[in-house]
Amino acid sequence: MARISHDEVQHIAGLARIAITDSEADFYADELSAVLQYVEQLQEVDVTGIEPTSHVTGLVGVGRTDEPTGDVLQSESTVSKIMAAMSSLERGMLKVRSVFTNKEHGNG
């Protein structure tokens, strides 16, 4: 039976970039284990030789030429509205935190 541990939950939460407390990790360990046990029944299905389905349309490689289309996303007013939602702007650019702090710089 799949059982996900407290430490695994903390590891996954880290990968998913969500800070959780130790007591939340215990809570999610129980809940996620219950769901994993429920989906365990798929192990009894014989899938030998069965191709996976990732989508149902049967479409393959839909493309277009790389040219401006005059689409709503390319209009200046849309761009400025999209930028208005951003948390921090400087000189018309999105500003984000640095990935490395000074202390880590050079060995990160």
Next chain:
Amino acid sequence: MDSTSYTLAEIIKRTRAKELSFTELTDEYLARIDKRNGELHAFLSVDAEGARNAASAADVAFNAEEASPLFGVPVAVKDAILVDGAPCTAGSKMLEHYIAPYDATVMVNLKRVGAFSLGKTNMDEFAMGSSTEHSAFGPTKNPHDPTRVPGGSSGGSAAAVAAGLAPLALGSDTGGSIRQPAAFCGVVGFKPTYGAISRFGLIAMASSLDQIGTFTRTVEDVKLVAPYLFGRDDNDATTQDIPELAELPDPKSITIGILKEGFGEGVHEGMKTNLLSAIAAYEKMGVTIKEISIPHLKYSLPVYYIIMPSEVSSNMTRYDGIRYGLDGPGQQEDNLLGYYLHNRREGIGEEVRRRIMLGTYTLSAGYYDAYYARAQKVRTLIKQDFENAFNEVDIIAAPTTPTPPFKFGEKMDDPLEMYLSDVYTVSANLAGVPAISIPAGTVEEGGMALPVGLQLIGPHKQDYRLLEVASWLERTQGPNPKS
């Protein structure tokens, strides 16, 4: 006459007969929203001014000869669909102050033929839930019994149409999020073939399953609306054309398969009686009825609870407070990792966290083959089961839900119990086929008459035939059968 009783067809009739202006129509809906929304909480935001302006412009421009059935019609829009200039929260604190920068393609299509948004409806956070109890802004109440949930995730849209706050509402359906609330609220909920309506401008949940669809009071109304919503879109490469019917089917040429797995244990007994009597009505019309099996149906929910969270965990990475503006505790952090961890903790609610973590786990190294790859293979078997079934029957009939609407809090402590309310709806998303929930009377519970939904499922791209067959039942019963 009060607008609660208007179907879209009646609106068309009355406005063409000049008995009703579009301004009067919109004012009636706004007045009902004023009166009922405090209690029901169907709408998260209402654009009264925008709706009034659009309605008065419609009155000026109205040309009865050329107007589309949607001309001048106010529409309630699930808060996961972008309406230019309107808030779009997806029921999440993460997007509490987010304003949509453009119209979703489905809104472009509606506006092009003269419809407009009345406001944005409540939903489970990022469409994850079956009751609206996971909305960061509080739940919607079921208009048939305010102690019960309206279903979810598109519960606000379902309640809005059921309570007469809008004649038409848009929703999205990833595993039942249109059909289940439609059944719980006693309205018609239609999920088209995957790709029939563009998803451009829909906040993504699980991209291989998500589909925009409608809530209306009647199937006739869906038939009026669908052609204007369907169509290819350069901004959504998965869109595909839905062929129109060459000729109307005759009941005698149609076979409906009763889903064997849908009428066993676990389905409410009173509901079974309603559903079987609806099927008997089809038989009386001359439709051939037989039993049909989807042998892998019992695996559809476990497959869904691997594929959906996996896609969710990927789609949700974009919500980190940077591009969609959450002014959260991450602002205190000087490095990017801390900013992510704390903004996401603040902005993302419990159910969404649960699904992100589940998907992160099932996609992680060492588990991918056991979970995700296997689930995709079982998905193939479910899809094949439907193809085989549709070689024998034209339409499959099943319950939409195993039970009538449940009470608030009843399933909140047990996520698996909540997930089971989608047991009959997820398979249509996995197979990508169209499905509709239509009202099939009511059952009595605790002294209240609670709606029952009959689900009809059709083959890939046979949306128009599905709608046609669904409308036959309505003609014998009349719209929205009363208890």
